[in-house]
Amino acid sequence: MIEGKEIPSDSPKKNPQVLFLYFSFSGQTGVLVNRLAAGLKEQGVEVSFEKLKPVRHLRFPVDGILRTFVMMLTTFCRIRVPIRELSPKCDREYDLIILAGPTWSYNPSGPVLSFLDRYGSEVLGGQEVLPLISCRGYWKLHWWGLRRKLRRCGAHFSNLIAFTHPNPEPWCTIGVFLKIAGKNPERSGFISKHYDRFGHSNKQMEEAWRFGVQIGESLKGNTQLAAINFQTKLALP
Numbered sequence: 001m002i003e004g005k006e007i008p009s010d011s012p013k014k015n016p017q018v019l020f021l022y023f024s025f026s027g028q029t030g031v032l033v034n035r036l037a038a039g040l041k042e043q044g045v046e047v048s049f050e051k052l053k054p055v056r057h058l059r060f061p062v063d064g065i066l067r068t069f070v071m072m073l074t075t076f077c078r079i080r081v082p083i084r085e086l087s088p089k090c091d092r093e094y095d096l097i098i099l100a101g102p103t104w105s106y107n108p109s110g111p112v113l114s115f116l117d118r119y120g121s122e123v124l125g126g127q128e129v130l131p132l133i134s135c136r137g138y139w140k141l142h143w144w145g146l147r148r149k150l151r152r153c154g155a156h157f158s159n160l161i162a163f164t165h166p167n168p169e170p171w172c173t174i175g176v177f178l179k180i181a182g183k184n185p186e187r188s189g190f191i192s193k194h195y196d197r198f199g200h201s202n203k204q205m206e207e208a209w210r211f212g213v214q215i216g217e218s219l220k221g222n223t224q225l226a227a228i229n230f231q232t233k234l235a236l237p
Helices: 028-042 065-076 110-124 139-153 171-180 202-219
Strands: 017-022 046-051 096-104 129-135 161-164
Touching: 017 028, 028 046, 028 096, 028 129, 028 202, 065 171, 096 110, 110 139, 129 139, 139 161, 161 202
Parallel strands: 017 046, 017 096, 096 129, 129 161
Antiparallel strands: none
């Protein structure tokens, strides 16, 4: 404090700042990120985005049954997908970093694994991180592996968001496989009776928005992030 000058105790507080650090292959993670961000902005939170960009463009759909099988095998083996340099915005400190990405064969995606190997400690170390998982299912195995890596990076985390595709099994697995292969299962006779759409539903998008509002309220000090229930019937049908 400068001598003879008092700093007003009611000076306005800085708005919370959140970084979305994410990878989206089919676009499903991207729409969840956008809806979460909309909810956060509703609470006056300042939002920044950093999309992980592979060095070699990943095409969706991969176009072909054989190529889809090969992709599933490599992702099951946790093959890394090299990414481009991050922007300077990742050098800043944030009130929260939301690390978002899809599940690839029970694991975090190749670009996210590459990020954690290359930048994890530098970007996430000492920061509060909230993982966001978009998946067909098996999010618990994804979370188990991701949690170990976050600990090694020195990140702090107290909660998790996971959204699973709402179609029932085994049709969800069959539909996602065919969609990645370049087919349209939601339009093909018999399968379409059990698989009506690819990806997350409109109701799940609204649930993501609601989660964003709750996170914003938490960042403003109204609730603890760990106390928010993200495992609702809409997120995990």
